[in-house]
Amino acid sequence: xxxxxxYSKQSFPITQQEAWDFLSSPANLKTITPDxxxxxxxxxxxxxxxxxxxxxxxxSPFPFYSTTWVTEITHVKKGxxxxxxxxxxxxxxxHHKHFIKSIEGGVEMEDIIDYKIPFGIxxxxxxxxxxKKQLKQIFGYREQKLIELFGSIPGTEKILQxxxx
Numbered sequence: 001x002x003x004x005x006x007y008s009k010q011s012f013p014i015t016q017q018e019a020w021d022f023l024s025s026p027a028n029l030k031t032i033t034p035d036x037x038x039x040x041x042x043x044x045x046x047x048x049x050x051x052x053x054x055x056x057x058x059x060s061p062f063p064f065y066s067t068t069w070v071t072e073i074t075h076v077k078k079g080x081x082x083x084x085x086x087x088x089x090x091x092x093x094x095h096h097k098h099f100i101k102s103i104e105g106g107v108e109m110e111d112i113i114d115y116k117i118p119f120g121i122x123x124x125x126x127x128x129x130x131x132k133k134q135l136k137q138i139f140g141y142r143e144q145k146l147i148e149l150f151g152s153i154p155g156t157e158k159i160l161q162x163x164x165x
Contacts, residue, residue, distance in 0.1 A: 002124050003093070003165045004132075006113040008139055010146060011156035013106040020079045020100055022149075023109065024049045029057075031149075032142040038066060051076050054087070061090055061134065092116040092123070105153045109146075111139075114165065132162055 012019060022028050026045035033039040038060035045055055053073040060066040069089035076082045079100065086094035093116035101108050117123030117131055139160055152158075 001116065003114055003116050004127065005163050005165050006111070006115070006135055006139070007159065007161045007163075008111040008143075009108065009157065009159040010143055011103060011106055011108045011153045011158075012146065012150040013153050014150050016079055016100055016102045016107050018150075019107040019109060023098060023100065024076075024078075024082060026053075026055050032145045034138060034141045037061065037138070042068070049073055049076055049082060055084075059090075090118075092118040103153075103156075105156075108156075135162075136160065 026041060026049065030039050030041065038058065040058045042056040042058055044053060047053070051073060055071050055073070057069045057071075058066055059069050067090050070087045071084045071089075071094075072087050074083045074085050081097065081099045083098070084094075084096045093114065095114045097110075097112045099110040099112075101110075117127050119126070123131075143158060143160070
């Protein structure tokens with residue numbers, strides 16, 4: 001079994017509360033997801049985030065293919081972090097930790113995603129060609145969209161890294 005990890009870090013000149021209000025609202029995920037992904041929330045985003053919340057999405061990761069993605073919010077510490085885990089969807093495993101902390105001049109957002117590709121060795125072969133490329137594109141879009149919405153803090157580091165674990 002091969003696990004992969006995506007690590008992302010970005011800073012914004014907003015308060016921790018402003019970052020939390022935006023990032024903890026499932027409805028805002030559509031705003032920071034590329035349009036070509038056909039991302040739509042089907043259910044579960046009608047309340048503020050809470051542990052045990054089930055959210056169902058429709059997403060089209062590839063042309064002419066759409067799938068239902070069901071995630072559960074498993075952990076929430078208001079204003080600081082939350083964790084979503086895939087229950088059904090395109091990955092064999094998807095565990096996404098979102099951290100928010102105050103820094104000088106604003107807030108720092110970190111994402112740590114541990115994931116596994118289905119289909120054994122075929123999935124592993126597809127990872128660098130398809131999956132990693134697509135995740136880079138999605139997180140690159142998200143980075144730019146968040147800068148458009150909130151700005152950026154000059155001199156802070158933006159990170160997007162992948163590794164096998």
